[in-house]
Amino acid sequence: MIESAVKTIKEYNMIDKGDSIVVGVSGGPDSICLINLLSEFKEKYNLRLYVVHVNHMLRGIDADNDASFVEGVCRGMGIPFFLFKEDVKKYALEKGLSEEAAGREVRYKAFHEIFEKVNADKIAVAHNKNDVAETILLNILRGAGTAGLIGIKPVNGNIIRPLIRTTRDEILDYLKSKNIKFVVDATNKEDVYRRNRIRLKLIPFIEENFGIDIVENLYRTSQIILDDEDYLNEECEKIFKKISIFNEESVMLDIDEIKKLHDSLKKRLIRMAYKAIRGDTNELTYKHVEDALKLIDKQTSSKIDLPFEIEVIKSYNNLIFRKRTFIVPNQIEVKLKIPGITDAGCLGTYKAEIIDREAVEGFNLGKYHKLFDMDMLDGDITLRYRRSGDYIAPLNMKGTKTLKEYFIDEKVPKEMRDKIPLLAIDNCIVWIVGYRMSDKYKVRDGTKKVLSIQYIKDG
Structure with a gap:
């Protein structure tokens, strides 16, 4: 077994010298x-x-005895011991989960x-080959x-399974050969849970x-599929990065x-997309995925709810995944340092430089790097989210528009508008970042000093 x-x-590079392992x-x-x-x-x-x-x-005094047993094992080995107590039955009811799913979530937390x-x-967790088979059947x-x-x-990330x-x-032969004691959870012999029925009967x-x-x-079979899945996920990851705009709070996919x-x-x-928000795909079913894809053919503003307070919304030509509790801190306002680096928290980080007009070689520097006429700037530039009364004279367009009108004309999803960083002088928008x-x-022919502003990092 040790071999x-x-x-x-060794094959999966699970452990490096000097590792600290929980x-x-x-x-x-x-x-x-x-x-x-x-x-x-x-x-x-x-x-x-x-x-x-x-x-x-869930098991009263038996569970307390198990905790004491493990603590004693750790004491004998000189290993630090941490005990957590969580009412899993109550947690399952509050979260709308099965007890098995709730227990797993509590443990990993x-x-x-x-x-x-x-x-x-x-x-390190102790899943073994039998657990793999049971999980596949489940x-x-x-x-x-x-x-x-x-x-x-x-x-899986930082989680390793040396006994897989x-x-x-x-395992039992190893413990017997070394006369190592362990506890037996009596509920593992009950066919109340589906996994137990698979283990004991199927x-x-x-x-x-x-x-x-x-x-x-x-x-x-699992090992054959694992190789295929790794390859397909790598390819899908490339596509995901290409057609999505995402952060910790939301993901927007191009329909x-x-x-x-x-x-x-x-x-x-x-x-x-769901995993990018939630962190895993536990409780996400085939039907959830199908329902999300059906939104593609529905009218804008159609939406569905997914597990763990995540919703999917169709907005113009986008599918937006987001946490339902998302609130934008729209009162944040940070003055741009000129010249210098401005860390504006959730609004991002910006680099501002003043350069001579003669040093400018081109104007199209991309979505996140713009040049401005320094002499035309008639006040402090602040970084913030949108507010009532904001307006812009869009580059190469006649006249001005309210920011709301601009967003509608450009089909910027309603759900994203409150999350777009702005550079503004009072209510006059200098730059809608990324737009x-x-x-x-x-910058004009007569411009003498040019202000270069570059968005260099997400908030």
Whole structure:
């Protein structure tokens, strides 16, 4: 078993020398095997280990005893121990989740909290080969795409799974050979949860009646699909970056570009946009993805709700994914430093320079770099979001427009208008960042001093 784990760790580059690792330990055989295994590697890799135990408050005194057991194991190994208690049943009701999904969310929140607290490098969890098979079968019963047939990835960001190629029987043999104690969660023997029914009834039935090692076969399938998924996701990531505008609060996808794609890529883009906001695709179903794609053919302002307070809106030629609780701090106002670097927080960072007219070689510097006639600027330039009364004389256009009129004419999605940074002198807009600058302040033949302003970083 140790050889299998060592091979897995090396193949997936799971551990580097000097790593700090947060280890999720429930007290069951899998996690006790994991912490003992990592403890054996501690000196060789110069590891710093931290154990997190989460009491789900579902089993009363038994759960408290499990926590005490894990704490005692850590004390004996000289490993720091962190205990979390969370009423998972209550959490599930509040969030509208199953108890299983709520438990998973609570656990990973605890892992990441300690990860940040101790400045760790990795989070190690004890999923094994049987867990992969069970997860694949569970996903098939739910109606899974190819991503669901991967089951559980060996490495997912900073989360590592050293036991992913090890079977449950091999784990038990390892613990028995070393006389290592562990606790048994009695609820694992109850067929209340669907996963338990798969473990206790479906897998034994398949093995007994079809004479195959279903765990090994499903694991092998998962590895084949994992390679394909990695490639397809890499290609989809390139498309996503090309046709989207995104930040932590929202993602905007170009509908015309989506229409050009194969249905498989369309669905991946929807999941990718959701993940960019949520952080994962847990609870996002096939129907959610289909409903989001149906918005493409609906009228502007049509919308649907997705799990975890995320909504999708069709606005002109865009699909916008955003958190429903998003509020723009529209009272923020920051004076632009001329010359200098201005960090305007959520409005972004800007570099301003004064240069001679003769040094200007071209005027088309892109969406995020503009040149202005310094002598025409008749007041302090401030960075802010839009306000009532704002107007602009758009470059190379006659007359002025209210900012609202400009946004409507240019089909800027209504949901994005409050989030676009502006450079303004009072209510006169100097530059709509990423869009158009004012004709009033453009560089002319008689211009002597030129103000260069460059948007250099998102807020």
